[in-house]
Amino acid sequence: MEFFLSDQTRFMVKLLLKLEIENGWEAEENSGVLEKPRKFKHLLSHSDKLSREDKGLFNLFNILKDLIPESTQSWEYFLEVYGRLVINSFEINDEEDDKAGWGLYLAPSLLNHSCVPNAEAEFSGKQIIIRVNVNIHSAALSDIFISYIGLSESTEKRREKLSKYYHFHCICLRCQGLKLSWKSVEDFNPKYTELIGQKDSVLQAVLDNARGKESDFLWSLRCPSCTGRPVKCSRDETYGVICTYCNKEVAKENIEIYHEVLTAVEQLITAKIIPMDGPQQCIELMTGIVYPYCESYIRCLELAVDNSLLQNNLQMAAEYGESLLSVCRRFCRGSSACIQLVLRLALLYKELGNLEKGMKLLEQAQVHAYSDTQLSFQVLNTIQLYHATNAREREE
Template sequence: MSDSEEMRIVKEIPQGGIILEEKPFVYILCSKFRTERCDFCLKKGQLSKCSVCQYTYYCGRACQKEGWSVHKLECQYLKQIRPRILPDAARMLARLIKILEKGGHNTRSFYSDKKYRKFKDLMSHYPNLKNDNPRMEHFSSLYGVLYEFFRGESLPNSAELMGMFGRMCVNSFSICNQELQSVGTGIYLAASIVDHSCQPTAVVTFEGTTLIMRALETLPSLNWSKIFISYIDVMASKKERQLELEQTYYFTCQCPKCINPEPVIYMMGAACPNSDCDNCIDSASVQSNDTCSKCGSVITGEFIQTFWDVMEMTCTHLDSMKETIFLDVCKVCLKKQKGVFYKYNVKHIKTLDLAFDSSIEFAKYDDAVEYGLQLVKCFHEYYGTYHPLTGLLHLKLAKLLLYQNRPGEAMGYLKSAKDILSVTHGTSSSLFKEQLVPLFQDIMLEGESW
């Protein structure tokens, strides 16, 4: 190894520095955005249909031309099934089949000067898949859809196709816009080398379809054994996180957050019945006539029953609002939770978060500010300071407070957003340049200083 190569490997990566930047090996736009976003760049804009299949939409001739190398592999088949919509997983697998047929097996994505990954290097978890009944049922239905889609053309044999399906399931990234809304799905060969941790050292964001991985802390060198991202939302108990990781990725997490004791008590905790006390009551072990360890208030059987009734109602409504959020339902849940759930109870925070987003959507800005201000400490508690969601929350609050003619408070949250998003997204990101900087200029017009 030359001296220059050695220097490149041991060079320090600063906090917010780019670890990896990569284009997808294969990707799709979520079908629910098919008529709203460009099939190539995934951005919103004035769109026009592909004149052949009239299925895909593009924001201009440049994107249509760039996307043709992949779209030509599916265009005739999409035309044949019109007006039906191909399920996202089926379209992803169909593209994968055709790309591999055309030599995609030889594509190499580098994660260092000389090291790279090919599609075959991704883990398929074939034995796990065989024993995963829900995924096997999904695979069987996809096989039927693809057989019809390709009009009887020969598909890969079942073992080969299942290997593709397994690699797709376990290695896909959700492609998000700058506000972390999922707009597509992609496989990134080099990025797939990074392992999971519930206490990540790196974060992934996207510029269009380009994956950008940044360091959340200063890294002394490019050591991939020390670089971790989170595959899941870490705002959950250890039991919930590990169950999701085992069901989706087939491993048991051994990160410090999972090995060491965690404050499970307050994650699912009850509030003290004494409204003047801020103590958390362990909902899992509290018994009737127990007392609060801090103020001595008696925990009645009625209070315990109320807690579990509200918990059941909240979980039911949270499950029902995975696709569509109902602000009135969120408000009912929050009213029931008041004085019953501890302030850092995960289900309470998730309800607050849905209410916050829904209030913005329905232009209920006073409500949004109220919910957002409560969320700030909660997000810092679970996500830490340098997390995209924490930064976006500060940015949204700055916008809302400026709208309410509270520029001084808005500037405070905007400064926090700047500090966080410069690490998670970078100062050259479209989010930073198109949203944060203009908002700073708007506040400056109100006479405030940076």
């Protein structure tokens, strides 16, 4: 009786047999640039992200269990092996750049991903060569990036693939959606990467939902005569601007300062390179002059949250996030952008140990997320995470 085995099944059969017969978990590979040899057991598996609900994965396990039961062992063992294979293997291409198969290379699996890579993998038969395409001043592997996926798709699609198959949220320069060159601090905690950025922009949600008088806030200065209330002042207005609250005309000098500040801010946040702390400095520059519902102010708040996270400053990120949430509540309460921001803040407060504040946000978000199945599921998952954390803390 003949039957067909997929490439993936054949690869798994070879790998499972190698691990069992040749003690493959301890097999070493040294690229010449690593301080210590790399072993199969050192590879990430993300087995906790894999589930029996994946029918294809569960079918593969059953096939392998029938073919080589002793090598396949248990479901848990299978996931550890499969996860390492899927996440760390390379697609091998021939001279015509056509797919020739898959290969698992222990040392190159250390290389991180970027959607703006500075290196690429090439193959000479079964041998892998990592070729750096730009001049770099460091031989550190942390400064060399390859792409795990094709780069022709949109940011949303790329992030979706990376999350689904590699289980991380990409924060490379291209995925930030900005022409910037921020660098995270050397001791940046990688678990914070999932907190950086979100699918839907708060500013775009505001622009989509602002109506009537509320839209005036998007271009407004603070009245210097009353309590800092918003005064609509568009880009081309230089005089004759009157506060509708105190009925006083804003001095021409104040309007000029307002325009100068906005021009400086816009030049910085649209520049090819945005300096670290640039968004925070812009917010300080606008404080007291520009109304906090102004477009440029909102954009800087979004950037400042991510910038603070890249510096491991969770408290500052939470403060900017709360300011951004105030904007959401005014213009786009219950929008997907608002709920995504709440989820990020909840995880931030969990890291900061302020579970009470985070839970209040989640309870509010639960009311608004009911119409979006995916967001509702994410809110419920985060609430369950909070309950589990609470339970652990009570036990301790």
